[in-house]
Amino acid sequence: MRKLKLFLIAFVLTGSLYAQDKTAEKYASTITKEDLHEDLSILASDALEGRETGTRGQKMAAAFISAHFESLGLTAPVKNGDRKSYLQPVELYSIVPGDIFIEVDGKKKKNFEDIIYYGTSSTNSVLTSDIVFAGSGSEEDFNQVKAEGKAALIFVNNLRDPKVMQNAEKANVSILFAVTDATDEDFKNTTNRFKRYLSGGRLSLEKPSIASGSADGVFLVSPSTAAEIFNTSVEKLKAAADESGKKSLKKIKGSSIKYQTEQKVKTVGSENVLGYLEGSDKKEELIVVTAHYDHEGIKNGQVYNGADDDGSGTSAVLEISEAFAKAKEDGNGPRRSMLFMTVTGEEKGLLGSSYYTDNPVFPLENTVVDLNIDMIGRIDEKHEDNINYVYLVGADKLSSELHTISEKANETYTKFELDYTYNDENHPERIYYRSDHWNFAKNNIPVIFYFNGTHEDYHQPTDTVDKINFELLEKRAKLVFYTAWELANREERIKVDKPSEQKLNQD
Secondary structure (H helix, E strand, O other): OOOHHHHHHHHHHHHHHHOOHHHHHHHOOOOOHHHHHHHHHHHOOOOHHHEOOOOHHHHHHHHHHHHHHHHHHOOOOOOEEEEEEEEEEEEEEEEEEEEEEEEOOOOEEEOOEEEEEEEEOOOOOEEEEEEEEEEEOOHHHHOOOOOOOOOEEEOOOOOOOOOHHHHHHHHHEEEEEEEOOOOOHHHHHHHHHHHHHHHHHHOOOOOOOOOOOOOEEEEEHHHHHHHHHHOOHHHHHHHHHHHHOOOOOOOOOOOOOEEEEEEEEEEEEEEEEEEOOOOEEEEEEEEEEEEEEOOOEOOOEEEEOHHHHHHHHHHHHHHHHHHHHHHOOOOOOOOEEEEEEEOOOEEEEOOHHHHHHHHHOOOOHHEEEEEEOOOOOOOOHHHOOOOOOOEOOOOOOOOHHEEEEHHHHHHHOOOOEEEOOOOOOOOOOOHHHHHHHHHHHOOOOOEEEEEEEOOOOOOOOOEEEEEEEEHHHHHHHHHHHHHHHHHHHHOOOOOOOOOOHHHHHHO
């Protein structure tokens, strides 16, 4: 009898996890496929130009999101001088090409026209070097032409072959020139591929320093430019390269070449977008709901709309925030405070979320959990025959309670098949470390990552609104809402019972 009484007491105390909460259901019902479609049709439209970090399209998206938060009456929590803002500025940096060229017989060959400089050092002045033709770049070829201290040009099929670069380094050449394309037309195609990548630079939160002095890296040159350098024909250069090791390289005479590899540090301004809803009696504690709103931008004239990645997650955050705002307006607001945050720079290396956790608007020690949503509008190949699923990652990593709450929210309301494939520490995709929740998890803040898996349109211009399953998107967004509702309103804050230094070392 005593055991039965204890069981009944435990059932009553934990009943909120098992019984349906009609108030929660009321506000979850405001999350509709129609509203999600309306949001996503704006976020993933061609007008927003693929929302690449730091671009006009990304800033248009930020303006749309902040206007949504403002319309709901959410508080703008970011201090900006004497006023508050929904935008948290995130200053990013990249190294981009400056005035880069080579000079052949007094003629300048410009970067991304006849040459491509692939490197990061900056000479900041014109350097002059004797140049030799080192055939196919073998160790024997470099030695034959006595390449030490000189510029060397080689013909190679694959510059990624580590032996080529090792041979050049061993030969101690001053700068390497390489022809990798058979024709000038092939080189033009290579230039088109490299130009956007190298001109954009790799974004970082820390301002990079540029190595100055002698140039490192490689100049890729067109076949005709290589012929000009040695005042001969492309055919003779190819023939000499094919005869490497037969002492034919010395017949190709070069004099000297001038070159410059100027690099500049570019500042790129971007923004996280934050909307805050104050809680009631436990308002110092914070539930965070995140999604990244940046995407790939425009490549080769095509807009990468990013409807699923991560327009779907961003739209879900907008509608979940609206559900909580309506609850508060009706006097049913959450006990804990809510922070709805769409972050920038995820595609560039989780930069926006990293900036927030390094510069939190609210103390990280008061942050209870991060529920992160990244791609929840599609179906992957594995689940084509059973679409009632969602991948969950991270729920059990730091807090046993969080996993239990997540499971019960699903069992009570949405009844998905919760797929934990990517939750495996040894899964080769390492998804736990690849979206914005990781920057919270590495600070020992419990997380759940909601994900539909990849598909054929992932990071393609075909990731468009018409491919989204809005009924599924609605249901997945409701699962996040119900989980957030329980976490925001339960009596006790979830405990971190499995902190791990090993996870911290994965960063």
